[in-house]
Amino acid sequence: MAVPAEIAARVVDPRTYADGSIFESYRWFRQNDPFALIESQDFDPFRVVTRHADIMEVGRRNDVFHNGLRPVLNTKVGERKMRELTGGGPMVKSLIQMDDEEHRKYRGLTSAWFQPNNVKRMEADIRAMARAAVDRMAACGETCDFVNEVSLHYPLRVIMSILGVPEEDEALMLKLTQEIFGSTDPDLNKSGYNSLDLKDEEQKVDVSTILSLMGYFQELTKRKRANPSDDLASVIANAQVDGAPIPDLEMMGYYIITATAGHDTTSSSTAGAMWALAENPAEFRKLKDDPSLMGTMIDEAIRYTSPVKHFMRTAMQDTQVGDQKLSEGEWLMLCFASGNRDETVFEDPDAFRVDRKPNRHVAFGYGAHLCLGQYLGKMEMRILFEELIPRLESVEIDGDAAMSQALFVNGPKRLPIRYKLR
Numbered sequence: 001m002a003v004p005a006e007i008a009a010r011v012v013d014p015r016t017y018a019d020g021s022i023f024e025s026y027r028w029f030r031q032n033d034p035f036a037l038i039e040s041q042d043f044d045p046f047r048v049v050t051r052h053a054d055i056m057e058v059g060r061r062n063d064v065f066h067n068g069l070r071p072v073l074n075t076k077v078g079e080r081k082m083r084e085l086t087g088g089g090p091m092v093k094s095l096i097q098m099d100d101e102e103h104r105k106y107r108g109l110t111s112a113w114f115q116p117n118n119v120k121r122m123e124a125d126i127r128a129m130a131r132a133a134v135d136r137m138a139a140c141g142e143t144c145d146f147v148n149e150v151s152l153h154y155p156l157r158v159i160m161s162i163l164g165v166p167e168e169d170e171a172l173m174l175k176l177t178q179e180i181f182g183s184t185d186p187d188l189n190k191s192g193y194n195s196l197d198l199k200d201e202e203q204k205v206d207v208s209t210i211l212s213l214m215g216y217f218q219e220l221t222k223r224k225r226a227n228p229s230d231d232l233a234s235v236i237a238n239a240q241v242d243g244a245p246i247p248d249l250e251m252m253g254y255y256i257i258t259a260t261a262g263h264d265t266t267s268s269s270t271a272g273a274m275w276a277l278a279e280n281p282a283e284f285r286k287l288k289d290d291p292s293l294m295g296t297m298i299d300e301a302i303r304y305t306s307p308v309k310h311f312m313r314t315a316m317q318d319t320q321v322g323d324q325k326l327s328e329g330e331w332l333m334l335c336f337a338s339g340n341r342d343e344t345v346f347e348d349p350d351a352f353r354v355d356r357k358p359n360r361h362v363a364f365g366y367g368a369h370l371c372l373g374q375y376l377g378k379m380e381m382r383i384l385f386e387e388l389i390p391r392l393e394s395v396e397i398d399g400d401a402a403m404s405q406a407l408f409v410n411g412p413k414r415l416p417i418r419y420k421l422r
């Protein structure tokens with residue numbers, strides 16, 4: 001079936017991820033063309049994978065569907081610039097760019113560190129950070145921008161302490177990660193230009209941001225080799241693969257993926273939870289009356305917000321998923337946020353229900369690349385809301401809340417609320 005132009009255009013227009021109209025396109029795709037081909041002059045052709053079951057199948061078959069060098073949607077110009085700069089390879093190489101044996105080896109270096117029993121030992125420290133975040137909100141009085149005051153800083157503080165980055169360097173880290181993830185939002189990118197004009201690619205591939213991060217982490221590696229502790233940066237800095245220290249490209253990739261993937265995603269889900277609670281007083285009340293719903297509320301907020309909108313996969317051979325035939329080389333966009341609104345899996349998928357159970361969302365992806373930080377991210381959120389909800393008497397939206405404009409990771413960028421906090 002031919003895809004109506006307006007439905008297709010939204011997929012590559014960051015504004016639709018902010019105003020929510022992308023969800024109308026997702027619905028159309030799920031019902032009419034769940035592997036629709038998107039052709040646009042600025043991007044190589046790709047297919048949108050929009051049904052829950054198909055996203056899971058593609059994710060699970062990682063031997064056939066590779067992440068490789070193209071794990072995120074990038075414009076043709078952006079890809080060319082990157083190739084010119086690096087001679088064909090990536091600038092940094094993280095788990096996201098690896099497949100098969102290499103991916104297993106590198107993921108194995110930190111997978112034990114990310115297991116629930118290990119991250120749990122940080123609970124007391126994280127709780128202290130959560131209390132500080134709630135106190136900061138209380139100090140604001142009865143109104144604040146929840147993003148600016150709480151959800152941006154708290155997950156950053158957690159991830160930076162895990163990486164062993166001192167508090168005074170956090171502002172720099174925040175700036176750098178925001179520039180990488182928010183690069184299509186005029187409020188969040190470096191120069192403030194509106195990069196919706198895709199011809200303005202010179203500025204969009206922001207190499208200096210990546211170089212700044214690399215410089216920072218090279219220094220950190222030196223320190224963690226000289227004085228190792230039990231933090232994640234020490235594990236990475238002293239890791240070995242096949243009996244040798246890991247090369248610079250992969251080492252930088254590890255730090256950068258942890259610093260960026262671990263921060264913006266959790267910030268967005270945390271703010272998404274607060275937005276949904278403020279808009280749904282009955283759900284807020286349910287949670288207050290029954291704190292045992294905290295775990296299901298967190299999962300629901302992550303499903304509902306789905307901050308990671310996509311990852312890409314490339315078919316390594318001719319194959320088939322359900323009825324859909326796919327040729328070698330086809331590029332697929334796994335639309336996690338669409339899978340999480342699939343009406344064949346979730347009852348009333350556009351509703352936020354704090355007691356939704358089961359909740360088999362794919363916001364953390366699926367298969368070999370399943371989010372490494374999922375337990376940590378959920379624990380951070382749980383602890384914050386355990387500290388916040390008993391003290392929070394009421395909350396409502398108080399002004400012009402807004403989502404960021406980004407095709408890859410997006411979430412609330414502004415969330416003015418009015419509240420009573422004990």
Ligand code: HEM
Binds near residue numbers: 265269308367370
């Ligand atoms: C991978 C989502 C929090 C570290 C991913 C993927 C998604 C995701 C969708 C890709 C899965 C795929 O391609 O199939 C989220 C969400 C989070 C979150 C929604 C918060 C609510 C975190 C945290 C950390 C983290 C806190 C670390 C501190 C990673 C890493 C990968 C990853 C290292 C790459 C795994 C691999 O390729 O093997 N995440 N994430 N994430 N995430 Fe998260």
